[in-house]
Amino acid sequence: MSSDEFRPLNESSLVEYIIATPALSSKLGDVSQLDNLQIKEVGDGNLNFVFIVTGPSGSVVIKQALPYIRCIGESWPMTKERAYFEATALKEEARLCPNHVPEVYHFDRSMCLIGMRYLEPPHIILRKGLIAGIEYPLLVEHVSEHLARTLFFTSLLYLTTTQHKRAVAQFCGNVELCRLTEQVVFSDPYKVSEFNRWTSPYLDKDAEAVREDNFLKLEVAQLKSTFCERAQALIHGDYHTGSIMVTQESTQLIDPEFAFYGPMGFDVGAFLGNLFLAYFSQDGHADHENDRKTYKKWILQTVAETWNLFHKKFTALWDEHKDGPGEAYLPAIYNTQELQQLVKQKFMNDLFHDTLGFGAAKMIRRIVGVAHVEDFESIKDAGKRAGCERQALDFAKMLLKERRKFQEITEVLSSVQQLHS
Amino acid sequence: MSSDEFRPLNESSLVEYIIATPALSSKLGDVSQLDNLQIKEVGDGNLNFVFIVTGPSGSVVIKQALPYIRCIGESWPMTKERAYFEATALKEEARLCPNHVPEVYHFDRSMCLIGMRYLEPPHIILRKGLIAGIEYPLLVEHVSEHLARTLFFTSLLYLTTTQHKRAVAQFCGNVELCRLTEQVVFSDPYKVSEFNRWTSPYLDKDAEAVREDNFLKLEVAQLKSTFCERAQALIHGDYHTGSIMVTQESTQLIDPEFAFYGPMGFDVGAFLGNLFLAYFSQDGHADHENDRKTYKKWILQTVAETWNLFHKKFTALWDEHKDGPGEAYLPAIYNTQELQQLVKQKFMNDLFHDTLGFGAAKMIRRIVGVAHVEDFESIKDAGKRAGCERQALDFAKMLLKERRKFQEITEVLSSVQQLHS
Structure with a gap:
């Protein structure tokens, strides 16, 4: 996929994306039941959109980088390629220290999207x-x-x-x-x-x-x-x-x-x-x-x-x-x-x-x-x-x-x- | 050209190469007279082959990197890609300080070959x-x-x-x-x-x-x-x-x-x-x-x-x-x-x-x-x-x-x- 295919996801397009992506849907349960996924946007950081997606048998975190700094807005552009470096670093750190780094289930470079382990409460x-x-x-x-x-x-x-x-x-x-x-x-x-x-x-x-x-x-x-x-x-x-x-x-x-x-x-x-x-x-x-x-x-x-x-x-x-x-x-x-x-x-x-x-x-x-x-x-x-x-x-x-x-x-x-x- | 096309040059194949390469032959004079080019191998350094090629109206230096260290032989392999970094550095240095760096006339990455200014005597x-x-x-x-x-x-x-x-x-x-x-x-x-x-x-x-x-x-x-x-x-x-x-x-x-x-x-x-x-x-x-x-x-x-x-x-x-x-x-x-x-x-x-x-x-x-x-x-x-x-x-x-x-x-x-x- 080329990076031209990038599109920011909202809650409804996210559901479609997950259903089309076995590496993610398999964590959530029976695909036929996935049309009533629970989605919560929790990105309280400065930069990205972060969704917690919960299905019948599990949850995943979806993080998408947009081409600007979220907390400041489109006036401060910032490459969305950062998602690639985040995913690469997460995988490398997980290889070296698996107990203290969330597992990456899926990375889509063109969408700047990482699917990873949901760190469940009481985290x-x-x-x-x-x-x-x-x-x-x-x-x-x-x-x-x-x-x-x-x-x-x-x-x-x-x-x-x-x-x-x-x-x-x-x-x-x-x-x-x-x-x-x-x-x-x-x-x-x-x-x-x-x-x-x-x-x-x-x-x-x-x-x-x-x-x-x-x-x-x-x-x-x-x-x-x-x-x-x-x-x-x-x-x-x-x-x-x-x-x-x-x-x-x-x-x-x-x-x-x-x-x-x-x-x-x-x-x-x-x-x-x-x-x-x-x-x-x-x-x-x-x-x-x-x-x-x-x-x-x-x-x-x-x-x-x-x-x-x-x-x-x-x-x-x-x-x-x-x-x-x-x-x-x-x-x-x-x-x-x-x-x-x-x-x-x-x-x-x-x-x-x-x-x-x-x-x-x-x-x-x-x-x-x-x-x-x-x-x-x-x-x-x-x-x-x-x-x-x-x-x-x-x-x-x-x-x-x-x-x-x-x-x-x-x-x-x-x-x-x-x-x- | 792919790097598969690499071949070490000798004096006779070098002549053919130069005649086929206007960036080099143009420095030497009338191409019709180039079949009696003078060629001198002068690589007294540790690593490469260096030829001085003289034609009717000028000279060039041809430097070719081979995939080993010349002074030690094939027992010490060394990437011939070094010619690419040499050519890149020569051009960058010449841009910054043209009076003290020989001009590069020609670089052939697949042949690991640099053609450059001949530094005439009494250099x-x-x-x-x-x-x-x-x-x-x-x-x-x-x-x-x-x-x-x-x-x-x-x-x-x-x-x-x-x-x-x-x-x-x-x-x-x-x-x-x-x-x-x-x-x-x-x-x-x-x-x-x-x-x-x-x-x-x-x-x-x-x-x-x-x-x-x-x-x-x-x-x-x-x-x-x-x-x-x-x-x-x-x-x-x-x-x-x-x-x-x-x-x-x-x-x-x-x-x-x-x-x-x-x-x-x-x-x-x-x-x-x-x-x-x-x-x-x-x-x-x-x-x-x-x-x-x-x-x-x-x-x-x-x-x-x-x-x-x-x-x-x-x-x-x-x-x-x-x-x-x-x-x-x-x-x-x-x-x-x-x-x-x-x-x-x-x-x-x-x-x-x-x-x-x-x-x-x-x-x-x-x-x-x-x-x-x-x-x-x-x-x-x-x-x-x-x-x-x-x-x-x-x-x-x-x-x-x-x-x-x-x-x-x-x-x-x-x-x-x-x-x-």
Whole structure:
């Protein structure tokens, strides 16, 4: 099919489409009964249309990309080819970490349409769970597993140069989504832009200070270069707490439409940065029934354990596959335990600093850039919201600028508590 | 034409090919007289067949890539597709810097054949001129111009992300040549390899010391990662003094078959590193007629002036195009003279350290790796040769490990003179 055949689906054309597509209809039950499918449009994200379709014996999720950004409208065009990169990344991630990525049942490139597993209740978006103050005992284990496996196995620690460059070339095609990240994460917050917003007037001076902080802008330039130039591994590209669905037992990474070969720290940092945003928003959700103090501790502990367990799992994969196909560190060169240890330390230390830098940049853009997070937005009292946001912003600025001074995640947490006890 | 039509040319089939190809025959004169073309095979490089074809009114160079590495033979296969990347890079470089790149008249992808300008006498390979002790008064001006223009205009300082990622993807196809560099520059010299050689027995201990230097191997790993992952600009990929043809008036960069999007410092470093090799070889070429002392000073001066003039030209291009299409440093963010100055300083300082690191790695591999340089090889007395090589090797190891301590090229030159006065 050529891409000329693209047409946006509505509820009725969707039913026809599903009935004509066995890979989808077979999940829903007897086709003869499919004319009374239940369809719910649930796309609360920024970009796409998402339908939950329920038949007599099951449900599927149908996601269709349209050639613009949904939350802004046709005035901000955006290639619908992103669906191809999302489907490709979902399949690759599912291959590497099947327990934490929804299965793709069907992909139609010309329709920019993905049919995938419906994540049944009580799955909710992690961000909503964090706002509600819910602890997830397996979150650390699952996220660190997903990060370690998807990043390790798509890097030169495991792939040959030939495999790696082929994959890099393929994902270079997802350039429009990369450009969007460049703009909204690394550029707009640091300049006057019609898209920026913040809790005004409270944060007017804070937003201005971001735009006038030379040292901050110098450091952001370096992170942006790394983002644009360093094809280290297949990254999800949008690894925030809104891209994760959870229950007490399950953790599922969704929406990798920003996927490309980029720096590992961008994914790890996005997750930790969004946990920090959740942390700083907690005072805005506290009430006399729950002061959120215990929950704030749980969030910080989750930050620390995620990094530490990611570190452990990632280096364990490295050890396990040190004689594997990866061409970065040949065993004939890195041929003693001591040297292998040194190499890993240096690698993980650099990755830690990238993680802190990117995490901080992701925090800043959520406070003074175009797209905000529900963690703060759901705090109705603007003055209280601004107070929480300012603490997060101050912490993020410090972290971005001083990231190389930190050697351990516990040092980062101490600095949070100094700033905000 | 499909690639099935590939056939290696000999002198007689080459004549037929040229007569059938107006883009070539038109450079040589009256076609009716072309049956007595003069043909000379001159491929003294490591990889390809190169013919100089002379007709009644002109000459052309014909370069054909075969599916293996010429100097090793069919036992080391190497994609002949490299001719496509060479032709593409030659055209791109010629567009950006026409005075210093030979014009491509004809490219035949299925035959892996490039027809290009013949660089007439007295053009010689720069390396041979350096061995002969010849000064080139315009070399610095020309090389710094070629480096500055080809690197600046293919980087995100000038290109949009969209243009950049498209070009990165295209050159990912040149992966076999990248792998060859990875092996011979960043891997083999640091391990036991059947391909390595050195002036034995003199340098046996020196070669062993390279293989057992943990700190050196740690630093080489980082350079290798940068080489494999960082798509900063379209680099020539083999920018040594054997890839440059010179006269007193002309400087021409040839043989970019290793071209891909990589770190800028790899090209700048290759040139400076090979000048250092020339420098350290001079004592082996000294005789009672010429002690080469003046010439050694000229080489060091050439190193310093090349970096300094490259720096000047590159930052001048940046200033000139700061409001251009490049998306790395938006003028709305980097919006004061002071900040623009800071950003450039940081960028050039990082590039300087990359340059020193890659330059040092290129020196080391020429002394203990597979492919040596005529600068040393032409010193007949093995003991004397080893003495020169050891000085070069010791300097290169120091430079690779300590590169971040240097802020100015003059400091590097002082350290050469300390080591070797």
